[in-house]
Amino acid sequence: MDVREATAGDLDDVVALHTRARVAYYGAGGLTVAEIVTPELAREQRDGWAAAIAAPHKHVRCAVADGRLVGLLAMGPPHTPEADAAQLYQLHVDPDHWSRGVGSALHGHFLRHLETEGLAVGVLEVWERNMRARAFYARHGWHPDGTTRPAPAHTHYLGMRRPHP
Template sequence: MDGPISVREATLADLDRILDVHAKARTAYYRAGGLALEAAPSPETERDRRTGWTSAIRGPDQRAVCAVADGDFVGIAAMGPPLSPEVDAGTAGQLYQIHVRPDSWGRGVGGILHASFVRCLEDAALPAGLLEVWERNTRARAFYARNGWRPDGGFRPGPDDANYICLRLESAALLPSREHAAT
């Protein structure tokens, strides 16, 4: 990957490439977290993954984007309203997932996809972002911490007695506002 990275809206024609990036990234982060591949949570069936990504692409309240370099998919992200019915959708948006192809780690792809999510929050005038990350995914946890995300105290059980930790991004940690960028 030598060319610039661009982000564009995902389309239904992208599903196979999206599922490929998703599978490669998921396998890599569970392995890096010390989980034997056979002990990793069984991935949803291809049909279920396809359905989830189709919803993110088509859903009126959701958004799916692809990071592309040299015509190749290097990352994907999905976002939308909070998954928990206990969270007011007028107060936060949720980053459902960012996946970067492992051979593109460290090249800024995640940062570009993250900035796309932050722009969605700003465009919707939402003061906060939510996400979950597997506690053993130290690479992702460090990435989110560098981008201002902090644990909010919530969690849910994950594989191998390692939880998924709930993180929150407050408006003060978002990208500089357009108003400040103009000065």
């Protein structure tokens, strides 16, 4: 598996992988496909990924195995003003490649980003019903920070932090 910078040419594959991942984790959390995949959300998702790939202050990485996109990482400055931190915006692995080390490899790229930028802490948000992701982040040293914001289905996104040694 190789991890490389995403390009505008990756956009279709990025959106397709993100959609598959969202259907898997939101579905496991009780949402229906009709709640997860709508034309409006599809447009927002495509526009968001295109903007992230083009933004000079954000970094999008693609994990590629056998010529196929199998994982995504998006990172950059925190959404809330916080000195000495970077935000892990999104980390998605194609459900067909879960438990094969793709997520851990991408997470390692985030940690290297913290180190390269000389930042002391990583921040992220995770959907409270995404137990798989919450367990993944806990295994990788992340801890809840007590922050929340509204999420689909009257739930919350939970804030997490990870100090960089």
